[in-house]
Amino acid sequence: MAEATDPVTQTALLTTADGRPLKTALAEAQAKARRRAFLLVVPLILFVIMTFLIPIGYMLKRSFEHDGFASSAPAMVAWFAANPDFDPTNPPEEAYAALVSDLARMQVEKTTGMAGTRINYSVPGTISLFKGGARAAKNLTPPFKEALLAVDAEWGRPALWRGMQSASHVYTAEFYLVASDRKLTDDGWARGGDKERIYLYLFFKTFLISGIITFLCLLLAFPVAHLLATLPMAKSSLLMIFVLLPFWTSLLVRTTSWIALLQEQGVANDLLVALGLITEEGRLTMMYNMTGTIVAMTHVLLPFMILPLYSVMKVIPPSYARAARSLGATSWTTFRRVYLPQTLPGIAAGSLLVFILAVGYYITPALVGGADGQLISNLISFHMSKSNWSLAAAIAAMLLASILLLYWLYDRLVGIDRLKFG
Amino acid sequence: MAAETRNDAFVAFERVQKSYDGVTLVVKDLNLSIGKGEFLTMLGPSGSGKTTCLMMLAGFETATNGEIRLDGQPINQVPPHKRGIGMVFQNYALFPHMTVGENLAFPLEVRGMGKSDRDDKVKRALDMVQMFSFINRRPAQLSGGQQQRIALARALVFDPKLVLMDEPLGALDKQLREHMQFEIKHLHERLGITVVYVTHDQGEALTMSDRVAVFNDGRIQQLATPSDLYERPENSFVAQFIGENNKLPGTIEELSGDKALVRLQTGELIDATPVNVKQKGAATLVSIRPERVEFKPEMMPPGAHMIDAEVLEIIYMGDILRAVLRVAGSDEFVMKMRNTLGQTKLVPGQKIKVGWHPQDARALDP
Numbered sequence: 001m002a003e004a005t006d007p008v009t010q011t012a013l014l015t016t017a018d019g020r021p022l023k024t025a026l027a028e029a030q031a032k033a034r035r036r037a038f039l040l041v042v043p044l045i046l047f048v049i050m051t052f053l054i055p056i057g058y059m060l061k062r063s064f065e066h067d068g069f070a071s072s073a074p075a076m077v078a079w080f081a082a083n084p085d086f087d088p089t090n091p092p093e094e095a096y097a098a099l100v101s102d103l104a105r106m107q108v109e110k111t112t113g114m115a116g117t118r119i120n121y122s123v124p125g126t127i128s129l130f131k132g133g134a135r136a137a138k139n140l141t142p143p144f145k146e147a148l149l150a151v152d153a154e155w156g157r158p159a160l161w162r163g164m165q166s167a168s169h170v171y172t173a174e175f176y177l178v179a180s181d182r183k184l185t186d187d188g189w190a191r192g193g194d195k196e197r198i199y200l201y202l203f204f205k206t207f208l209i210s211g212i213i214t215f216l217c218l219l220l221a222f223p224v225a226h227l228l229a230t231l232p233m234a235k236s237s238l239l240m241i242f243v244l245l246p247f248w249t250s251l252l253v254r255t256t257s258w259i260a261l262l263q264e265q266g267v268a269n270d271l272l273v274a275l276g277l278i279t280e281e282g283r284l285t286m287m288y289n290m291t292g293t294i295v296a297m298t299h300v301l302l303p304f305m306i307l308p309l310y311s312v313m314k315v316i317p318p319s320y321a322r323a324a325r326s327l328g329a330t331s332w333t334t335f336r337r338v339y340l341p342q343t344l345p346g347i348a349a350g351s352l353l354v355f356i357l358a359v360g361y362y363i364t365p366a367l368v369g370g371a372d373g374q375l376i377s378n379l380i381s382f383h384m385s386k387s388n389w390s391l392a393a394a395i396a397a398m399l400l401a402s403i404l405l406l407y408w409l410y411d412r413l414v415g416i417d418r419l420k421f422g
Numbered sequence: 423m424a425a426e427t428r429n430d431a432f433v434a435f436e437r438v439q440k441s442y443d444g445v446t447l448v449v450k451d452l453n454l455s456i457g458k459g460e461f462l463t464m465l466g467p468s469g470s471g472k473t474t475c476l477m478m479l480a481g482f483e484t485a486t487n488g489e490i491r492l493d494g495q496p497i498n499q500v501p502p503h504k505r506g507i508g509m510v511f512q513n514y515a516l517f518p519h520m521t522v523g524e525n526l527a528f529p530l531e532v533r534g535m536g537k538s539d540r541d542d543k544v545k546r547a548l549d550m551v552q553m554f555s556f557i558n559r560r561p562a563q564l565s566g567g568q569q570q571r572i573a574l575a576r577a578l579v580f581d582p583k584l585v586l587m588d589e590p591l592g593a594l595d596k597q598l599r600e601h602m603q604f605e606i607k608h609l610h611e612r613l614g615i616t617v618v619y620v621t622h623d624q625g626e627a628l629t630m631s632d633r634v635a636v637f638n639d640g641r642i643q644q645l646a647t648p649s650d651l652y653e654r655p656e657n658s659f660v661a662q663f664i665g666e667n668n669k670l671p672g673t674i675e676e677l678s679g680d681k682a683l684v685r686l687q688t689g690e691l692i693d694a695t696p697v698n699v700k701q702k703g704a705a706t707l708v709s710i711r712p713e714r715v716e717f718k719p720e721m722m723p724p725g726a727h728m729i730d731a732e733v734l735e736i737i738y739m740g741d742i743l744r745a746v747l748r749v750a751g752s753d754e755f756v757m758k759m760r761n762t763l764g765q766t767k768l769v770p771g772q773k774i775k776v777g778w779h780p781q782d783a784r785a786l787d788p
Contacts, residue, residue, distance in 0.1 A: 326509040
């Protein structure tokens with residue numbers, strides 16, 4: 001320990017020729033250059049904050065926040081706050097009174113839809129219940145419990161009361177429960193039935209399809225990248241143009257050309273029929289399903305695998321392979337033991353890039369995915385189009401979390417510093 | 423030249439030609455025999471075909487025509503991994519993802535050798551280059567010289583009969599290079615292996631080799647021992663490529679056996695040994711090594727011609743003094759003098775006479 005501290009005390013004592021501490025002098029000498037460097041990156045930092053950090057922060061906030069019920073039902077909010085431990089199977093008369101007064105108020109302020117939608121997240125089928133209740137509310141007389149149950153017996157459901165209690169708070173983790181296929185039953189939160197488990201299944205399917213696409217990309221990109229790295233300059237530049245050509249073409253055009261190729265009356269099927277490999281009736285369904293999504297996305301994402309692989313392969317000198325061969329290794333052993341291990345940073349970078357892009361891909365599956373080729377991002381988009389912002393945000397946040405988890409795993413296993421993107 | 427027809431050659435190139443593009447020949451009609459245990463250097467400027475020859479021997483390039491034999495067997499069709507030739511590369515080519523020990527074990531592993539035998543051999547090979555303590559390091563943690571030793575040990579660990587070295591010392595600094603030259607030379611002597619060494623550094627070629635093949639323009643210009651190569655170059659390319667050299671153009675005035683009298687373009691007569699000039703009146707280029715030029719008449723053999731010279735510049739180089747002279751109209755004539763205690767001091771502008779022993783001046787092709 002003494003050895004380790006000694007140099008520190010020594011440096012602390014060091015001074016410049018005119019007696020100033022060395023550290024201060026060094027900091028002053030570099031301060032100007034550092035300030036100037038900082039000014040250069042300020043626009044970028046602002047841009048990233050404005051267009052990236054703030055929207056993501058907002059999205060994360062939205063995934064926990066919904067005031068559709070809390071803002072339109074003040075009496076209920078007050079009552080739930082005063083009676084946090086009430087019995088949802090048999091709420092008292094005051095609770096019903098508060099509910100009826102809020103329903104009447106919603107009818108006047110036209111906020112029934114908002115409140116109903118909020119409850120509908122956790123207890124499906126409640127929008128129409130709220131609309132019916134609100135219409136009837138101003139004509140109801142005490143005792144309100146019997147009166148409201150007479151309008152619709154559903155008002156007595158414990159699940160509904162649990163839902164309203166939860167919705168009386170602006171901030172809630174409920175959307176994450178919903179996005180994990182949970183729903184509010186009369187006995188509290190529970191997993192939905194087999195047919196209702198769409199979110200986790202879609203998460204699983206998204207990861208599976210992304211994995212398949214990543215693997216296919218790797219399989220296709222490896223030889224191409226190797227060729228790019230070893231061909232003479234003139235030929236490799238030409239090949240590189242072919243690799244980059246898709247980048248210069250609209251994504252929409254590329255995807256629709258796959259439709260033209262792979263649809264049932266498309267080029268590929270026509271060719272197979274003409275060759276007699278399949279019959280006219282047996283035309284393959286390669287479009288508007290999972291196959292279509294996989295084929296089109298593999299094509300779209302291929303350059304993202306080729307480029308990192310290429311950048312790594314380019315700097316592997318051919319003498320390694322020659323050395324291995326001269327030492328007695330067959331070409332297969334040379335590839336497996338010498339070449340492949342050295343391309344690992346490229347494989348890892350390309351795979352990570354393609355996988356992350358694939359997991360969040362939206363437009364291609366939306367165009368060619370049909371019913372079973374949809375990914376989780378299509379569901380996010382669906383909920384956004386239905387103004388279910390909080391649920392969409394919760395799913396997106398889960399997607400973000402899983403990608404960060406993947407990144408963390410990658411760092412633990414391979415090391416981020418070994419990543420090479422080109 | 424007798425070695426070329428030797429039948430017991432360990433490595434033989436016979437009428438080997440190589441073309442990459444089908445238009446030009448990079449190697450033109452190569453005939454070369456290398457004896458067992460010989461240290462042969464292929465020396466030449468870049469693009470002279472020397473590396474191509476080495477690559478054909480290693481199996482990374484195929485000969486367009488001709489036959490290459492190793493230990494009597496034609497190897498044109500044998501893939502590189504079955505040739506059993508050790509090779510040291512210019513950039514060492516140590517596998518960066520393996521430790522030193524793993525690098526050395528690699529050739530033994532692919533030969534299916536058991537773990538304990540492997541460890542023994544690796545240890546012995548590392549001891550041979552005094553690098554055993556580095557067995558668990560990665561190549562990136564070693565200096566250039568250390569990497570070079572490991573590369574050497576790896577090329578030798580599987581006991582190859584033939585080791586090829588492709589400018590192995592090119593990336594090292596001068597002092598280390600000279601040290602490694604001796605080390606490689608000693609290893610060669612101790613192990614009795616055959617070495618084919620490629621370099622463009624003539625000093626390296628002269629110090630290390632039993633014989634040197636000077637390549638230029640796809641042909642072997644001269645194949646000789648280092649001393650023959652330096653003292654008795656057979657053509658003007660070799661004379662100019664190996665060591666420093668003064669060139670005096672002229673025509674043959676008299677030719678008798680091993681003596682020639684050459685009239686320089688400025689009219690002076692000088693003595694020379696005819697090498698590849700055939701007849702009187704032929705144009706020639708006389709080559710004289712700077713250290714063989716004399717300016718003291720008492721050092722000259724009787725009857726030898728001396729010609730006028732003017733000292734232009736004296737360069738002090740420590741062990742020697744280098745005088746740039748104007749001789750026969752050329753301002754680039756160089757004379758080297760040993761920096762001894764009693765050495766005559768020349769000054770610029772001084773008029774002197776220079777001469778040489780006839781066998782030191784070689785009348786070559788122009």
